[in-house]
Amino acid sequence: MSLTAPQSALAALDDRMRTIFREIVEAYLRSGDPVGSRTLSQSGNLTLSPASIRNTMADLADLGLLSAPHASAGRMPTHAGLRLFVDGLLQVGELSADERKAIEGQVSMSGRSTKDLLTEATSLLGGLSGGAGLVVTQKREAPLRHVEFVPLSKVEMLGVLVFEDGSVENRLMRTPDGIPPAALIDAGNYLSTRLKGRTLSDARKAIEQEIAERRSALDSAAEGLVKQGLADWSGGKGQERSLIVRGQSRLLESLDAVGDLERIRLLFEDIERKEELVTLLDKARDAEGVRLFIGAENPLFSLSGSSVIVAPYMNAEQEIIGALGVIGPTRLNYARVIPLVDYTARVVGQILDSARSRE
Template sequence: MSVSNPPSSLAALDDRMRTIFREIVESYLETGEPVGSRTLSQAGRLSLSPASIRNTMSDLARLGLLTAPHSSAGRLPTHSGLRLFVDGLLQIGELSANERRAIEGQVGGTGRPVKDLLGEASAMLSGLAGGAGLVMTPKQEAPLRHIEFVSISPVETLAVLVFADGHVENRLMTTPDGLPPAALVEAGNYLSTRLKGRTLGEARRAIEEEMAAHQTQLDEAAQSLVTRGLADWGGPEGEQSLIIRGQAKLLENVDAAEDLERIRLLFDDIERKRELIALMDRARDADGVRLFIGAENPLFSLSGSSVIVAPYMNSEQEIVGALGVIGPTRLNYARVIPLVDYTARVVGKILDGGR
């Protein structure tokens, strides 16, 4: 059977084709099952015979919008068909006031470390959307203002980093053996002097050069703590990480062996975090929510998954990160799209200090 290129808009479909196409896609998104002509006819919403519906389904298949899995008489939307449906037929509702308050309550709360806040947002997205929640952390480029070390236990030290933009991050470190309490104060003063007005990456390079030239006035214990801190806070400046929560959600309601195989492939995709970060970074170029369906991105060519992503902004309205949901192509787009959009706005507002 020859298949033409899928139409780029609904204008290529007549009213009958559009109605049947919509019924099939909505049924698939609800059940995940192929839809047959007899099922559509018996549903009573179409005043057409099974034969007429079957002919129209064949026309939609030739257009590349529907496909028949295996020998099933039923049809499923292709990735191109889902894209056409989302762009032209999907009715996206508004979140209720209760849903908005629930998001604000679960993610809200200023004063927490940024990664804790973003981890909560990722878990919340997973729970509400039924997929895995994804949050790309901001690039940390703000200059530092102050740092101090606090002893938590004989083997753990908390580094408190205060940034010029007002946010605070706590980093838990392993305490070097035999470190006296006075070394915590000495190391904190040393770092605060050299960090002030510099980004973490800039300060790290300057301090490493100073230590390499043996120009520091620190004693051995304090220098050991500073060196340990620089290693713990290492990585390229501006590096972003990906927080993923709720992968177990993807295993819910998986019955058929082929569905389990798709989820396995999806887990493989998720493990390729660098490529997933690159995909989410594309949301930084968008004004609002972006949707990637199946083969539209090479990363999901095998698992046939969808990603719904939205950027979040800092107080200067600069896009600093992105968050979203990844799951099977039968995600509830009408619900997940506004959910992701509103969560991104809430996260941006919290990072801006609640203003």
């Protein structure tokens, strides 16, 4: 996992501050309520007076790690406090053998389409985490039969992709300046020959290498169009991917206060902003494993104060083919959800890769 401890921030806390801070955060994550000094003194975990605890809580608040919803309330961790706790103090355990078997049994390819598999994984994550499950899939990957380029105007054209199953997708593209009609035909014929019966991702590297080594027998205009098409269709701008969200209603089941209702409403609005949510999940591509976004760390959740735990799922070549995760209140059970997301992502990647190898 890619979660590391921020030693410089932890170094600012002495042993007492660290102990009290941990107690407050863990109590908050269990209940969702602000934690008072009297509650801590009566927990049996601390041998300090309420006055001593209050003084330490004030110091932690001065450091920006705790806040109070109002003057007479207890304290709760800020987003910065939660980040410090998760990165530096949280002990993330491993899933038990039974939990792993349950995930493997529920997320299987047997008799299912890829979409059904991912939908099941999303529902599973939502149910086990108490939040909503998210999955973003890669662009359509299916064997191709034919490719051609159709001019629409001086500045726009269509890349027409005909798949083996007979389906057709039209991709709007920018027309390169001064490209002759013959180059459109040559580029389409070249790609049709190289891609027939193969997916874009399977053939892309070989085609790019052939062009780089001047073995394509194409002129510079047609070569440029081929490279533009491969870039646009294999993850470039305008890539359309599927976003699956399951379990939004579960977020309503744990409302503890009227104020929570407004935050959940804002969270639902955030989820509806598909393009920004897909962009957020794409950031998992920068991490080796689980990535965590807490509240205002990402502009998408600055108002709803939500957390997202996300991990990529990969194929056997360690190429990222999608991402999945959980979205919910900032008081998610991070110690449980982080390994849950991590393992589910690995299982999904293995299953999809195995299914692909049998095709």
